Amino acid sequence: MPGHISRVATCNFALLVFLALRNTPLAPLSGRSYEQLRPLHKTAGYTCIVTSTVHAIVYCKAWSNKLHEMLITANVAGIVGGLAMLVLGLSTISRFVRKSYEVFYAIHIVLFLLITVMVGMHRPVLAKKALIIVIWTGGIWFLDRLLRLSKFFRYFLGNYATITALPEDAIRVTLKAGVSSTPGSHAFLWVPSVRLMETHPFTFVRTDPAEFLIRVHDGFTRDLYLAAQKEPGRMIKCSVDGGYGQIPNFNRFDTIVLIAGGSGASFTFPIALGVIQAAAVAHTAKTIDFIWAKELDQLRENPRVNVYIYVTRDSGPSTLVEKSPAVYPSSDPSNTGSDLEKASSINSAPQPLTTTPVVRNERPDIARHLADRIALCASEQQVGVGVCGPSSMVSQTRESLSQGNGGTYGPSITLHTEEFEW
Template identity: 45%
Template structure:
């Protein structure tokens, strides 16, 4: 018979070894992911240096062809493969794979490591923004992938654990309080996972968001309770993660509070189911940035992201959908000139400096033009810039949508550097008489309830002047003054090829900035991709999308 003391000591040593191996896997996970982030930062800053000091050297043809063949989105897939390889290697290294308990525990640790990563990638005020010029919204796909990996590994952790315990007949141990909270965390993760189905997320965004936050808090509490001993370090990792998240929330709250005092908005209803919102306070931000608008009188628990058309005063052009935007539209209609207390959390977005490029091509669809107008107006007002010409391409479904940016259109039209290309896709009559206000035919997603609004709306701009009350101002009918409006969709391929061909020198640099529906964005990406196959000037692409 073996010595029970020695057996106990051997078991303790085995446990200690397993714990140290598991800690090793998390440590190397952090090192590997940290190294990738450092590589991105180095790549970004070396590109910036190369851009500013590498003049005269033409963009290497080989690199152009290589990046084109790879496709602009392939880099992300490569990143995912590296990330999953790191997960797999660390899940299977320094472990006795014949012991199910060890395997299951390792999956648990890998899951916790991914939990830290996914929270880090979700921070709005992320250190990656200044370091890698990547704003939080560009990190969202990575956050999602880290989230799915976290869910997958935690489910594996649970399944392998249960099968290991059932083998040794120890399933009754599941009733222990510490163990029991594990499956609760797993269920909360699964709920988050299922709620990210596009249909649910886009259709019930507010519900999705509330679920996300409550389930996340539940996960943090239950994972902490699952492994509460400080000696095992899991609870320390959980506390660290919770601190990261809370700090981000505190910063966001502080921004909201700072922008709340003395701030109010006035809303102007525009034809074609849109609004123009003007805030009384200005913002310090670069053009093209966005901010989260909070109007407590309408929806106290919600804030929504909108791109700043201008920052002094802060102004947004908003397309009306079903929830918050519909309430804002109703307020504008029922109480013209109404002033509502509001605040904003922002600004966010790492927008490239368009001023350092010789040629700028801006492509927008519908209300995505908030982004391109903000960039274009800033460029024409700037004195210190390399920009020689701007191609401004705007695609709208209805001619009346041109009224959304009437003043800005006139400014651009009269500027010699700007080549205005406007396409109206939803109607063939380009005489200036608007033919349709049907929300259902809009190129952008419109809610089923929109008819409620539209039956009340008129193709006139409601005054935002409180003195004038409900009086309505006729529109300036900008569409008749804008020259060269074209029917149908633009050929983005041709337009980008023409911009590249029109460059005076091979070392001229072109930037394409695009914002709008995802199909327009993918067409633009492909067009840039195709153009990169030809010998010609270097092209930088920056896209913004309004849907997560």
């Protein structure tokens, strides 16, 4: 019995590493990239911790009259590995991960390496197979790291980032080099002069040259912002590891609804632009609803500030959408909520082909918008919905579609969700 449990634990150890590989062979096979496989990685991880704990308890009970055997090297290694697993499990508490991501990440890597060595020492006989599984696990992990490193090296040579501080705690980072990737995918940005030991994931707004729009938090992004403020337009050495992400091909949909909250627009913008370009080349008609909800509290609260939103075009004059928050139109006159949010929509539902962007001083009613838009689609049409923003927005979209899509007839709907946190 303890032997069986330890085998389950060892196999789960190999599985959890396989599911965490950034360059996973499962991406092209399953259409899921590494970050979408994270829930499975976590499940395999927790299963591994539980089974190893049960394995330890069963052995302790069975060996209660010869506990001194626990002191032989192989068993001490097992105990150390088991304890490391428990600490690693505790470090995944989401409050801790959110607060101290870098510490969590360092714990993850150091303890993973320790556990690998300890499990190898716990079952050091090659003929007993456990060691083969451990060597295989360490091997695929090392190979993945090597691939990541080679990408960093490839995009490091001759590459520079121009960092520009934008209003409202945002930064634009434009790289000299392009990255071969699809709209909506992301890469890990490394700026050694800002933080040598850290890389952070950001979604490409453009890929050639690569460009990111970044919302400033308190760590790496804050330091990047300060660097940009100190020397505006400064060019600094950088590199990226990417692109990652399996985004559905939005070109195949007749109607596309893209919903973004705040910096989530860096995910929906390139998708919208990609669809527009492809539709122009193929001369196909598409309807795109582009909804962007953004907080402008800081600006609205300042009496000196008038908010201007321009929808700019490559040719022709810019369109002034709204001049001042005081005159924002709202469909609900009683709406005096503290969040000033804009729902900007190209071809806003329910009108099929409106070209005037709409700016509203209210939270977007995602459920109503989706219901109105879907009601306009014929049953043979394909609708693609992409959402990127806070988890409340993502779940609201998911629920709206699952509740409103109970009927037998209606268009086929594909939902793709993206969140800027693990």
